[in-house]
Structure formats: C-alpha cells, structure tokens
Amino acid sequence: MTTNPETQTAVDSTGWPLLKSERRWGQKELWIVLMVAAAATWCYIIGEYVGYYLNLKMGFAAMTAGSMIGMFLVTLAVVPCATKYGIDSIASARPQFGNRGWVITVFLQYTSIIGWNCLLLIFFGKSVAQLLVTVGVVGEGAEAWMVPAASVVACVVVFGVLLRGATGLEQVSKVLFLFIVGVGLWMIYMLLTYQGEAIAAATPAYASGDRLWDYTTGIELGIVSLLSWWPYIGSMVREAPNAHTATLPSMLGMGLPVPLLSVIGLAAVLALQVSDPSAWLVQLGGPIYGVIALLFVIAANLGTAVAGVYATAVGLRQVPGFGRLPWPVTLLFAIVPVGVIGVFLPDLFFGNFGVFLAFIGVFFAPLVGIQIVDYLILRRQRIDIRAIYLSGKSAYSYWGGINPAAVAGMVAGFFTYIYLLDPISYASNAPYQYLTASLPTAVVGGLIYLIVTKLVVQPAGRGGY
C-alpha cells in the first residue's frame, strides 16, 4: 500500500487500465474498503422494508440469503474481468455492449449511484435534524433547512477527500472501519438486550397474509440491494492483482455487511416502529446515545458516498469529452447532482425507496446475466483489451458501435422483471413467489444474449469472438 499518491491520482484521472505492478491492494485493504463502502445507513431502510413483511428470523434469513445471491451474481459478472485487466465495471461491460452501446452502462451507473448517494445524504440530514430537535438545540421544523444544509456540507467533504483519488478513498476507509464495526455491533447488542422480547413478539405491519410471497419479497429486496454494487465494485477490485485476492473480500466484505446492518433496521422497525438509530437510540439511552448514533450515521455514509462518487467519476472519465477534463471537474459532475437533489428534492428518493430498489433489479439483473454469459462462457475469460479503448473500428464496434445481443438481452430482461414484479405497485405474477423477479430476469437476459450472439453476431464475424 505504498502507491505514490500523485501516480495513483494520475491513473484515476484517466480511467485507463491499472498495470499488475500498480495493483497493490491485498485482501486486507480490499476487505476494509469494500466493507466500508457497503456499510451505510441504506441498510436500515432495507431492513425497515423487510420488516414490513417478515419477522426477525425470516427477515434475517431472507435478507442475508438474498444479499449473498446478489453478491454472487455481481462478483461473477465483474471481478474476473476487472482483476485480470485492471479495469472498472464500466470498461468491463464494453465487450458486451459495444464501443458506443456501453454508454447505457454509464447511464445506469450514474443514475443509480446518484440515487443511492441522495438517499444517504438525506438520511444524514434527517438524522442531524432529528437529534438536534430531540436534544432541544433547534425547534420543530428544522428539518426543512437542515437536510439541504447537511447535503451541501457532505458534498464538500466528499469532494475534498476524492481530490486525492483512490488514495483518499483508502485512507478514509481505514479510519472509518473500526468505528463502523464497533458501533454496529454495539447497536445490535443494545437492541437485543433492551428490546429482545418486543422484537420476538412483534408482527410485521404490512404482511400480505401469504407467507411465501412475503418471504420471497424479503429475498428479492436482498438480491436487488446487492445488485446495486455492480457500479461500485469494479473501481475497487481492479486495485487487486488477481481474482483470488478479491473473491472473499467481495463475497463477505461487501456482501455480508448489508444484511448484518440491515438486521438493526429490521429489529428496530419491528420493536420501535422506526429504523433510524438516531431516533431509537435516544429512546433507549438518551441524548448521549443519540450522538453516538449520529456519529455512526456520518461515518458510515461518508465512506459509502466517497466510494460511490469515486466510482462514478472513474466511469465518467471514459465518456468522450470527459477524459480531457481535470479530475476535480469530473468529480463535480458526480457530486453536484447529488447536492442539487439534496437541496431541492430531498423527499423524492426517500419516499420512493421501494421503487428505486426495483429499478435496480429491472436494469442490473439482466446486465449481470449478460456479462456472466459473455465473459465466462462465450469468451472463456478473454477480452481484447485494446478494443475497449478504441472508439472507431474495432472488435467491439459491432453495428454502429452497438451490440444488438446486449440490447435484446436488456429489453427481454426489462419485460421479464416488469411481468414478474411491478416496480411501482409491487403487484406480482407467477412464478415470482417461487423464483423472485431478479433471478429469472438475469437468466432471461443472459439467455437472450447467448441466442442472439450465436445466431446473429458470431455468424457475422462481429464481437471478436
């Protein structure tokens, strides 16, 4: 971990592949960075949503299993290619989508990470307001100006940290790691000690009456939550020299923190009907506990917001025109939309979290299915690294720079998901209750990609197969 910061920042600012000699993160460093990226207060909201349908035992099992399945798909889709060639998630998708079609993945990364970051910063702002109102520093109604103000402050901090590129990300992660782990464990202890009986006796507020449907929905929420790691993970695992170094940190370091922290939100909403620790810890232990909880919210969200903005900026660097911009300007493109939404539309994402999660499933499930089929099966883990960076005629120029197999796979996946689970109303059709929506969507997306590639792309000699 002795990378020269200036050299590291230069590599970050280009979005070019990292050479093996430059990839110096071992399992420990990767584990810490991935865990800090995953551990954020969205976990409480995920746990809260699962707690609407399931009790503690079933909710824990469904969330954890779903999360690990989602992480499995993301790991298979991104880690082998990113660690072999030192590239991020966006670059790893160019062989499938084409040297123009890959902008689809940039759009997905951009919108999803901005959405998550908005959620984090608004949660942070609400926590600050909640605590200050509780301890009497400000009066009721302070949330109206405190959420926008907190969003702006957080954006400025994230910008300052990332001026140093991945070095800043790694340094922040090291500082936050022990605090996040320690306070997270303490919060679980507090809940189980003081509210154990209430949690055990609690019944989910919005259970459908169909135990299987509720269970499957818990699994689905776990899967889609972890599918949203697709845009994040490539920019971090590419710092590892090989897939072996990244396998367990990815599965356990990035996959497990979400369900484990979500248990806090799940237990809290079952026992106390509120998932924000800044609110329920005050109920349990007074203002001091509330301050500790708020510090936890700040620490957890800062690490994730930094990782998200970093991944977005690296992805943007590869868009024509952005590559020539200074690194700080690219960072602004990743941060300013978050600040604008945090200031002017703070309730938009917070009030539509379930819809946002389903949006992740609709688009990222077919995406990972396509990548797994293409890289692991069709290409046998080999890509043309040069063609990734050629904007004109190349192995990945397909037809007009777009691979019809990828477009067909995404469209088929989109309609499969919509049929199985309506992202707006959560109304479902069989066999959703047996299979979830994301898993069939990933399979259909990958299968259609395979068929179109075999019938159209390969016979035409396109795609560099």
Place this chain on the structure above:
Amino acid sequence: MTDQALHPDLERRIRELENPANQGEGFTGGDWAWLLITGVIGPVLLLIWGWM
C-alpha cells in the same frame, strides 16, 4: 482495426496487458468453492432454516 492513435501511456499499458503474463489470474478452484459455498449453498441452507 488497430491503426487508431492512442495516448502513449495508454498504448504502453495496453501493450503490457496484452501479454498474458502481465494479466491478473482468474478464480482458482478454491475461489470457485468459496463462491459456491457463500453464494449458493449457504443461502439455500439459510432459507431452509428461516422457513422452518
């Protein structure tokens, strides 16, 4: 197909990565085992436990 000019540093990186010896290794057999345990077998067992 490869006559497009690339930045010299990017060209250097690509040339190095085109040599398989300079590429990162893929999943090992042990990695695949861990992936199956943590991503498939473990979740299935967990779901059975949760349902009971």
